[in-house]
Amino acid sequence: MPDIPFSSAAILGTGSFGTALARLLSQKLERVEMIGRDEAVAESINETRHNSRYLAGIELPPNIHASTALSNAAAHPLVLFCVPTAATRESAAALAQSGLPTDAVILSCAKGIERNTGERMSEILVEQLPENPVAVLSGPNHAEEIAACLATCAVIGTRDEVLARRLQELFTTPHFRSYTSDDLAGIELGGAIKNVYAIAAGIAAGLGLGDNAIAALVTRALAEMTRLGTCLGGRVETFAGLSGVGDLIATCFSKHSRNHRVGLALGAGKTLEEATSSLGMVAEGVPNTLSIHETAQRVGVRTPIIDAVHAILYRGMPAARALHELLNRDPRPEND
Numbered sequence: 001m002p003d004i005p006f007s008s009a010a011i012l013g014t015g016s017f018g019t020a021l022a023r024l025l026s027q028k029l030e031r032v033e034m035i036g037r038d039e040a041v042a043e044s045i046n047e048t049r050h051n052s053r054y055l056a057g058i059e060l061p062p063n064i065h066a067s068t069a070l071s072n073a074a075a076h077p078l079v080l081f082c083v084p085t086a087a088t089r090e091s092a093a094a095l096a097q098s099g100l101p102t103d104a105v106i107l108s109c110a111k112g113i114e115r116n117t118g119e120r121m122s123e124i125l126v127e128q129l130p131e132n133p134v135a136v137l138s139g140p141n142h143a144e145e146i147a148a149c150l151a152t153c154a155v156i157g158t159r160d161e162v163l164a165r166r167l168q169e170l171f172t173t174p175h176f177r178s179y180t181s182d183d184l185a186g187i188e189l190g191g192a193i194k195n196v197y198a199i200a201a202g203i204a205a206g207l208g209l210g211d212n213a214i215a216a217l218v219t220r221a222l223a224e225m226t227r228l229g230t231c232l233g234g235r236v237e238t239f240a241g242l243s244g245v246g247d248l249i250a251t252c253f254s255k256h257s258r259n260h261r262v263g264l265a266l267g268a269g270k271t272l273e274e275a276t277s278s279l280g281m282v283a284e285g286v287p288n289t290l291s292i293h294e295t296a297q298r299v300g301v302r303t304p305i306i307d308a309v310h311a312i313l314y315r316g317m318p319a320a321r322a323l324h325e326l327l328n329r330d331p332r333p334e335n336d
């Protein structure tokens, strides 16, 4: 593949992350085409230059265009996947039918693993679009901050060095710095698993726990993420990087994190239905507690924090009891 810049991109998903990345890439590309499923959102982007449903207060430049026609993606050399992970397989299958050229690059930006298969998003994309190069983007990347041009770093994962350079150059602006890595598994698993811990940190805050407890929770979460993630093929150093501990910190402590907000509501005594219905956006940690819990069980890795979140979300265990059980497990060495 020649080491040439991209001229345009399609972004699947007109939600908060798709919109933030559209704005970022509009600084580097001639044209960015956002493709969603909601006609009203697309119309509002084109007519008002805002996506007030998902990313209020951010003006979108004129080289961003929105539509609901997936076939429009076939005209672009780069397609970003910014739909929820549960919609990735279906969207990729539809894209495969759209006449997309086989040299179009696919960049996966969603954070989660699939239920039942345990597959990472890049694995699903390679299955559905086997001829196309597939890369991933992850890190501590709240849409609201990227859109507001607040300094942000991310990591781009691909084993193709030329593609890594092309994407790194694209994702470089005065406020956005990207790194490269060939550890796709580590990058994607960190981004997926941290969503469950962001819920846990929110629950802890909602229960009224203090800084000591939340620092301990996040630290033990990193150990657990690394234990599970390395068993699933990621490299240990990746979990110490931007897409691992970096994103864990961002979501466990941020007012922007939807997963954290779900946890706060649960800790304050709301039901899961109450905690998610007011969001109006995806909190990947909710479905991913199921997919990650079942994956951990399948590979036999000890994950007491994921188990506790699973019990609270899906087995009706009161948060205070789950906390009591976590604290009162058998004592063990820190590093085992």
Ligand SMILES: NC(=O)C1=CN([C@@H]2O[C@H](COP(=O)(O)OP(=O)(O)OC[C@H]3O[C@@H](n4cnc5c(N)ncnc54)[C@H](O)[C@@H]3O)[C@@H](O)[C@H]2O)C=CC1
Binding pocket: 013, 014, 015, 016, 017, 018, 036, 037, 038, 054, 082, 083, 084, 085, 086, 087, 091, 109, 110, 111, 112, 141, 142, 143, 144, 280, 281, 282, 284
């Ligand atoms: N919002 C953020 O700050 C960040 C989000 N992400 C990830 O990006 C992905 C998308 O998240 P957001 O944009 O935040 O979500 P969102 O809830 O803001 O928007 C989701 C978008 O996907 C569309 N959608 C929902 N279900 C769909 C389906 N079944 N088929 C096709 N389209 C569907 C919605 O209409 C909407 O346009 C998630 O995996 C999330 O973890 C990653 C980094 C940062």
Ligand SMILES: O=C(CO)COP(=O)(O)O
Binding pocket: 111, 139, 140, 141, 142, 143, 198, 247, 250, 251, 256, 257, 258, 259, 260, 282, 283, 284
């Ligand atoms: O992944 C994110 C930031 O890096 C977004 O987190 P939430 O989905 O919890 O808002």
